[in-house]
Amino acid sequence: MNLSLLVLMPLITAIVVLFSRREGGARWVSLTGVTVQLLLSFGLLILYWKERAAGSMGMLFEYRHVWFKPLNIWYHVGVDGISVAMILLTAVVMVAAVLVSWRVQSWDKEFFVLLLFLSAGAYGFFLSLDLFTLFFFLEISVIPKFLLIGIWGSGKKEYSAMKLALMLMGGSALVFVGLLGVYYNTGGAAGPYTFDWPVIAQVHLPVEAQRRFFPLLFVGFGIFTALFPFHTWVPDGHSSAPTAASMFLAGISMKLGGYGCLRVAVSLMPIAAREYSPVIILLATIAIVYGAFATMMQKDLKYINAYSSISHCGFILLGIGMLTRTAVMGAVMQMISHGLMTALFFAAIGMIYDRTHTRLVERLGGLLKIMPFISTIFVIAGLCSLGLPGLSGFVAEVTVFMGSWQRTGEAYRIATILACASIVITAVYILRATGQSIMGPVKDQQYYGLADATWNEKLAAVILGAGIIAIGVAPFWLSDLLNIK
Amino acid sequence: MWADTILSLRQELLVAVIIFLLLFIKVGAAAYRTEVILHLVNLLLLVNFALGFWEYRDSILFNGMFHTNKLLVLEKNILNLGTLIISLQAYSWLKDHRQATEFYILLLSTLMGFFFMISSGNLLMFYLGLELSTIPLTALSSFDLEKRQSSEAAMKFILSSAFSSGLLLFGISLLYGATGTLSFDIIAQRLDGSAFQLFAFILILSGFAFKISAVPFHLWTADVYEGSPITVTAYLSVISKGAVFFIFIQTLYTVFKPMAGNWYRILVLLSVLTMVTGNLFALRQNKLKRLLAFSSIAQSGFILAGITGSSRAGDASVIYFILVYIFSNLGAFGVVSFISTQTGRESIDDYKGLYATNPLLSWIMALSLFSLAGIPPTAGFFGKFFLLMAGAGKGNYVFIGIAALNMVISLYYYLRVIKAIFMDSQPQPIGKLKIPLLPNIAFLVCLGGIVVMGLMGWVYDYIYSLSIGF
Numbered sequence: 041m042n043l044s045l046l047v048l049m050p051l052i053t054a055i056v057v058l059f060s061r062r063e064g065g066a067r068w069v070s071l072t073g074v075t076v077q078l079l080l081s082f083g084l085l086i087l088y089w090k091e092r093a094a095g096s097m098g099m100l101f102e103y104r105h106v107w108f109k110p111l112n113i114w115y116h117v118g119v120d121g122i123s124v125a126m127i128l129l130t131a132v133v134m135v136a137a138v139l140v141s142w143r144v145q146s147w148d149k150e151f152f153v154l155l156l157f158l159s160a161g162a163y164g165f166f167l168s169l170d171l172f173t174l175f176f177f178l179e180i181s182v183i184p185k186f187l188l189i190g191i192w193g194s195g196k197k198e199y200s201a202m203k204l205a206l207m208l209m210g211g212s213a214l215v216f217v218g219l220l221g222v223y224y225n226t227g228g229a230a231g232p233y234t235f236d237w238p239v240i241a242q243v244h245l246p247v248e249a250q251r252r253f254f255p256l257l258f259v260g261f262g263i264f265t266a267l268f269p270f271h272t273w274v275p276d277g278h279s280s281a282p283t284a285a286s287m288f289l290a291g292i293s294m295k296l297g298g299y300g301c302l303r304v305a306v307s308l309m310p311i312a313a314r315e316y317s318p319v320i321i322l323l324a325t326i327a328i329v330y331g332a333f334a335t336m337m338q339k340d341l342k343y344i345n346a347y348s349s350i351s352h353c354g355f356i357l358l359g360i361g362m363l364t365r366t367a368v369m370g371a372v373m374q375m376i377s378h379g380l381m382t383a384l385f386f387a388a389i390g391m392i393y394d395r396t397h398t399r400l401v402e403r404l405g406g407l408l409k410i411m412p413f414i415s416t417i418f419v420i421a422g423l424c425s426l427g428l429p430g431l432s433g434f435v436a437e438v439t440v441f442m443g444s445w446q447r448t449g450e451a452y453r454i455a456t457i458l459a460c461a462s463i464v465i466t467a468v469y470i471l472r473a474t475g476q477s478i479m480g481p482v483k484d485q486q487y488y489g490l491a492d493a494t495w496n497e498k499l500a501a502v503i504l505g506a507g508i509i510a511i512g513v514a515p516f517w518l519s520d521l522l523n524i525k
Numbered sequence: 526m527w528a529d530t531i532l533s534l535r536q537e538l539l540v541a542v543i544i545f546l547l548l549f550i551k552v553g554a555a556a557y558r559t560e561v562i563l564h565l566v567n568l569l570l571l572v573n574f575a576l577g578f579w580e581y582r583d584s585i586l587f588n589g590m591f592h593t594n595k596l597l598v599l600e601k602n603i604l605n606l607g608t609l610i611i612s613l614q615a616y617s618w619l620k621d622h623r624q625a626t627e628f629y630i631l632l633l634s635t636l637m638g639f640f641f642m643i644s645s646g647n648l649l650m651f652y653l654g655l656e657l658s659t660i661p662l663t664a665l666s667s668f669d670l671e672k673r674q675s676s677e678a679a680m681k682f683i684l685s686s687a688f689s690s691g692l693l694l695f696g697i698s699l700l701y702g703a704t705g706t707l708s709f710d711i712i713a714q715r716l717d718g719s720a721f722q723l724f725a726f727i728l729i730l731s732g733f734a735f736k737i738s739a740v741p742f743h744l745w746t747a748d749v750y751e752g753s754p755i756t757v758t759a760y761l762s763v764i765s766k767g768a769v770f771f772i773f774i775q776t777l778y779t780v781f782k783p784m785a786g787n788w789y790r791i792l793v794l795l796s797v798l799t800m801v802t803g804n805l806f807a808l809r810q811n812k813l814k815r816l817l818a819f820s821s822i823a824q825s826g827f828i829l830a831g832i833t834g835s836s837r838a839g840d841a842s843v844i845y846f847i848l849v850y851i852f853s854n855l856g857a858f859g860v861v862s863f864i865s866t867q868t869g870r871e872s873i874d875d876y877k878g879l880y881a882t883n884p885l886l887s888w889i890m891a892l893s894l895f896s897l898a899g900i901p902p903t904a905g906f907f908g909k910f911f912l913l914m915a916g917a918g919k920g921n922y923v924f925i926g927i928a929a930l931n932m933v934i935s936l937y938y939y940l941r942v943i944k945a946i947f948m949d950s951q952p953q954p955i956g957k958l959k960i961p962l963l964p965n966i967a968f969l970v971c972l973g974g975i976v977v978m979g980l981m982g983w984v985y986d987y988i989y990s991l992s993i994g995f
Contacts, residue, residue, distance in 0.1 A: 106982065107982045108911075108982045108985050108986065109982065109986050110837075110838065110841070110985070110986060110990075111838065111911070111914070111985075113982075176902070176906070179906065180901050182900070183895060183900050186943075187943075187947060190944060190947065190948045191947055191948055197948075198944055198948055201944075201948075202937070202940060202944070205936065205940060206933055206937060209932070209936050210930070210933045213926075213929035213930055213932060213933050214929070216910075216913070217917075217922055217925055217926045217929050220914055220917040220925060221917075223914070224917060252922070
């Protein structure tokens with residue numbers, strides 16, 4: 041399979057959207073594009089399984105094309121199980137995101153073009169095997185967010201958009217320096233300097249270089265995934281963004297960081313990763329506990345989900361920091377689970393906000409009687425978030441905990457226990473928010489006239505919900521796919 | 526013999542022909558319409574651009590005074606392309622200007638000066654080329670004849686230019702005293718890094734630093750950029766700066782190669798100061814011209830970072846960046862110049878709500894600014910990446926880290942403009958503007974360069990194959 045198709049498809053769709061003339065044409069073209077992309081991703085999954093069953097090892101469907109010859113920079117793509125899973129996640133979230141943006145009124149063409157462009161960056165990032173290509177796609181996915189939040193957002197949107205753009209660019213500046221450090225340490229006996237991931241994985245970077253550049257790369261990517269104390273862009277960015285952008289931001293963009301930490305920082309610099317592992321675990325534990333407590337104080341539904349994302353993404357970093365096979369597997373599962381769950385959550389919140397024009401928990405109430413479908417998906421997302429067995433959140437978090445427990449040593453055990461305990465706090469805030477906004481008496485008489493979800497919203501919720509349940513009920517296919525060594 | 530000389534000098538000669546042609550038109554009796562003259566000049570510049578692609582063998586003329594090779598031809602062609610774009614963009618401004626002919630005579634004199642400066646193999650020739658370009662430039666900067674601000678800018682410019690030329694000449698004469706020659710090749714052999722030679726070198730370096738507006742020699746820049754007509758500002762910030770960078774890197778890499786250990790540290794310092802100061806001042810500007818002026822100071826800092834690499838990759842990255850910079854900066858200046866000519870509005874606040882009325886201009890501005898900020902997939906990303914990558918070759922990662930963080934700072938003020946254009950609104954937004962054909966072509970060229978150039982790896986490969994380094 042030609043992997044570049046996955047990057048080109050959103051771009052082609054975006055160009056067609058740009059030239060669509062009919063009223064409402066943009067959304068239909070986008071929906072067609074992202075559906076084709078979803079089918080392509082499923083096709084990739086099936087082909088991948090076939091290849092693996094036939095016994096192929098390493099990266100599959102590799103494609104190399106020279107980009108800047110004198111600097112040994114290549115356009116190099118290829119996939120392993122993790123990338124396939126992430127691509128599938130992106131495709132699912134994109135379909136849902138387009139479906140919930142059905143009613144974007146102003147500048148709808150621009151909206152869909154930017155959204156598609158953003159997704160092209162994410163696909164490219166997950167496919168890249170050359171660090172230059174990877175960095176290129178990482179940065180592509182920053183500026184569309186700025187415009188999406190600033191133009192179509194709500195609340196203090198300009199402030200949030202600016203904060204998000206600057207902090208993420210700060211992260212990528214660190215990644216940039218780290219990548220240059222990696223590049224200039226690959227030369228010598230092994231051949232010319234290179235950005236090529238498989239080659240660097242073979243050379244074993246010098247320990248001194250690993251110690252210097254691991255923190256840069258890890259913190260740089262960590263900013264994308266809300267590493268404490270660089271998480272402050274998350275609440276503002278997520279809550280000001282329009283629904284589709286929130287879904288993409290929390291569902292996919294934050295995973296770019298986790299994926300980068302794993303693929304670039306940890307796997308290319310294993311020695312430094314082991315040395316810095318206590319620091320990572322400390323920061324991740326703080327993020328988990330602090331995020332959970334901070335969520336308790338929130339009154340706005342979007343802020344609740346944004347802060348809980350900090351806590352949940354802490355599990356990703358915790359799993360990566362523990363460095364045991366199971367924990368890392370759990371981290372990747374958490375990336376996927378959180379991607380689906382948070383997208384569903386933001387979709388539900390967006391639907392509620394579209395109708396009631398408020399996101400404040402205290403002003404909502406009794407929604408279950410008025411819009412049963414939306415309330416149900418809200419509850420499903422909430423239960424997934426607090427780790428109810430049978431949904432994906434449980435599978436991922438338990439895997440992280442089991443993997444973390446394998447790391448012996450008192451400090452690691454304490455971190456694991458603290459992380460486990462945070463689930464209780466999660467339950468508190470989720471149940472409280474659900475109880476106040478979904479159950480109970482109807483607080484505002486005007487809510488009685490509101491309609492339930494439309495077909496497009498239902499479809500979006502069903503797609504995301506299916507993913508959550510598929511992983512929750514039968515996690516083995518995912519763990520087989522990931523197959524982390 | 527003659528044919529050889531003419532062919533080697535083809536770019537300079539054609540520019541000279543245009544100048545004389547304009548001169549004859551001016552003093553001749555027949556009155557031509559301004560449009561005809563503008564079209565003629567643009568056409569001839571296009572011919573000159575095409576001539577640059579004609580490969581001819583390397584040669585050395587006038588007893589080593591004048592060198593030419595493929596790299597220099599390419600550099601001149603880059604400048605020629607930039608001048609052509611500026612000339613196209615200036616069409617709507619010059620069309621109604623009484624002194625359009627004089628404008629071109631002055632402009633092309635500076636271009637010819639730059640050509641000779643880049644090609645020089647001797648300090649005298651270098652100085653001659655530099656002055657041939659500096660003096661008409663000062664006249665150009667006061668070309669808004671009715672505006673006091675414009676004459677003030679010219680005054681400041683000529684004083685600071687004279688000062689920097691003085692420093693440069695002092696350095697050159699000291700170097701002559703130390704080595705007994707003015708020829709680049711022989712100087713390189715006779716340099717031994719003695720204190721006296723170092724002193725001469727510092728003076729020459731200061732002269733250069735003035736021209737590229739490196740901090741702390743940048744004080745003239747903002748006022749001159751603001752006071753001059755926008756077309757001239759664009760020319761100053763792109764062509765003039767680019768040309769000086771071309772000769773600067775050439776002298777550093779060949780003539781002053783024995784002093785590499787000394788100038789490396791100076792350049793790192795200059796680079797950091799220039800980036801930080803340029804960016805910090807740009808943060809609070811409300812006039813677009815001043816903002817672009819300070820941003821162009823900051824960009825000089827990045828270019829200096831590329832020069833410190835002192836490898837072939839360093840040279841190639843600088844030339845590549847200047848090519849990219851021509852497209853991106855001229856795209857931005859083009860929009861500012863067009864809107865200013867049509868409506869007279871130049872501050873960021875005036876741009877609020879621009880997207881609702883002028884989507885095309887807004888996207889040109891946005892892509893140009895993204896390219897200046899170094900956001901992929903625009904060409905600026907590749908330009909910045911290669912500059913810092915070349916700089917990192919020396920292993921000074923603290924320096925590269927500072928540079929990378931400066932890219933984040935610069936993003937803030939570029940995004941401020943984007944925010945005004947796309948997100949804000951105002952009671953009286955700029956009305957719908959119709960772009961005439963020639964500026965439109967110029968915009969398309971800029972946009973094409975910004976969007977496509979990074980994806981075409983062979984541009985960089987070609988530049989790299991010609992570049993020098995050690």
